[in-house]
Amino acid sequence: MDLKIYHMYPDLLNLYGDLGNVTCLAQRCQWRNINVEVVGFSMNHEVPLADGDLFFIGGGSDRGQNIVYSHLLKYTREMGDLIEDGAPVLAICGGYQLLGEKYIDAEGNDVPGLGIFDYQTRSEEGRLIGNIIIKNTLGLSPETMVGFENHGGRTYHDHQVLGKVVVGHGNNGKDHKEGMVYQNCIGTYLHGPLLPKNPHLADHLILKAMERKYGLNKLPCLEDGPEYNAHEKVLKLYSP
Known part of the structure; x- marks a missing residue:
């Protein structure tokens, strides 16, 4: 069995160690003897999106996001169709924003998104920074x-939403909600990178890809005791 992971615009959307998410996905596939190919999709290397099994869109600078938007716009329908068909997508920060209708900057200008989903992102005073638990x-x-x-x-x-905020800010710092889930598409503001800290989410994405491609409904277990013990301690520490 094999999976093809599309890393979307790795040269432009690469903030906060998000490359580690792709490395994590690939390694957890390899540990299960799943042959994996990581494809870097960029303006200089366009390949058919329909060939991909799992898609990762990272965060980037405003300039990087604008460049990506201009190029990815022609693939909007194809990306939307893949999402509707159940293809797993993980979109982080700028990638998450990009899937929505628009970003409203500090001057009130509309910066268009792909419009695959009907949400908006608005620039507001101050940054939401820090560790987050959901x-x-x-x-x-x-x-x-x-x-x-x-x-x-x-x-x-x-x-x-992907989760309810226990510690941190989430989508907007007001409603205690974090991320977005539709079909097997996940948008989130969690960097870090996210997946090595949350192997259960990495396996969720891999399983959905394997289910869509091969009809599998279970993955062989891996030894993730240290990570899960850390999660248990975090939950006890911050639960009311």
Whole structure:
């Protein structure tokens, strides 16, 4: 069995160690004897999106995001169709914002997004920075997810969220919600990188890819005791 992971615009969307998410996915596949190919999709290397099994979109600078938008715009329908078909997508920070309708900057100017989803992100005073802990809505065990957030934009939507904020800010610092989930597409502000700290989320994405491609409904277990013990301690420390 094999999986093809598309790393979208690794040269432009590469803040806060997010490359580690792709490394984590690839390694956890290899430990299970799943042949994995990581494809760097960029303006200089365009390949058919339909060939991908799992997609990662990282965060980037405003300039990087604008360049990506201009190029990815022609793939909007193809990306939307893949999401509707259940392809797993992990979009972090700028990638998360990019999937929405628009970003409203500090001067009130609309910076268009791809419009795959109907949410908006607005620049507001001050940045939301620090470690974050959420309780996930995906039914994964452990229920905690941890990461690091650093964003000036505030995102507002009525979609299913990735989790409820225990510590930190989340989507907008107001409603205690973090991220967005639709089908197997996940948008989130958790950097860090996210997946090495949360192997249960990495395995969720891999399983959804394997389920879509091969009909599998279970992955062989790996030894993640140290990570999960840390999550258990975090939950006890911060639970009321």
